[in-house]
Amino acid sequence: GAVVSQHPSWVICKSGTSVKIECRSLDFQATTMFWYRQFPKQSLMLMATSNEGSKATYEQGVEKDKFLINHASLTLSTLTVTSAHPEDSSFYICSARDPGSNEQFFGPGTRLTVL
Amino acid sequence: GQQVMQIPQYQHVQEGEDFTTYCNSSTTLSNIQWYKQRPGGHPVFLIQLVKSGEVKKQKRLTFQFGEAKKNSSLHITATQTTDVGTYFCAGSLGGGGNKLTFGTGTQLKVEL
Numbered sequence: 001g002a003v004v005s006q007h008p009s010w011v012i013c014k015s016g017t018s019v020k021i022e023c024r025s026l027d028f029q030a031t032t033m034f035w036y037r038q039f040p041k042q043s044l045m046l047m048a049t050s051n052e053g054s055k056a057t058y059e060q061g062v063e064k065d066k067f068l069i070n071h072a073s074l075t076l077s078t079l080t081v082t083s084a085h086p087e088d089s090s091f092y093i094c095s096a097r098d099p100g101s102n103e104q105f106f107g108p109g110t111r112l113t114v115l
Numbered sequence: 116g117q118q119v120m121q122i123p124q125y126q127h128v129q130e131g132e133d134f135t136t137y138c139n140s141s142t143t144l145s146n147i148q149w150y151k152q153r154p155g156g157h158p159v160f161l162i163q164l165v166k167s168g169e170v171k172k173q174k175r176l177t178f179q180f181g182e183a184k185k186n187s188s189l190h191i192t193a194t195q196t197t198d199v200g201t202y203f204c205a206g207s208l209g210g211g212g213n214k215l216t217f218g219t220g221t222q223l224k225v226e227l
Contacts, residue, residue: 044217
């Protein structure tokens, strides 16, 4: 199946700093990517839909100014957690939709810990 | 908004026993997908169901999509320790974005 990578796989940062997470589709072009957040022992919650060349669509309750999404190319979307706080500590997972098969492929996730 | 619930939340079985998780959506779905997530890992796609009443099998796993396209089930026959993980259903309303709403998940533990 298709491969989606995420970088970094884990990050520890101080409160108040910003963290950028990259999501890449390695062998297909993804016009649409999705960003999810998963707290321990909970389900995946969709944060936003990232569309190449246009603004991301955020889910209700997700602050667009805090979680900046940029989908500058067909193979890369980035999520920047600005002014991170301990409550932002979570597992962030991206997925990319292969327009050919319409299937979503998930990245390995990024575990963010804010001290 | 759309809600997707799964029961049970947890299930402990002895190896060799069967396991079933049920998924219910508050709205009619275009398709439903199932994922498995091992502890510490990311969701791995298992299957997609599209047609009303569809049944698909993958070795010991049987997936069903309800006639009304609002519920689904995953049944594992003769569980093995390798089946341990959390099983999520994820429903899509269709459309160009194909946004998925994940179910609450069922955590399966298999004991020898």
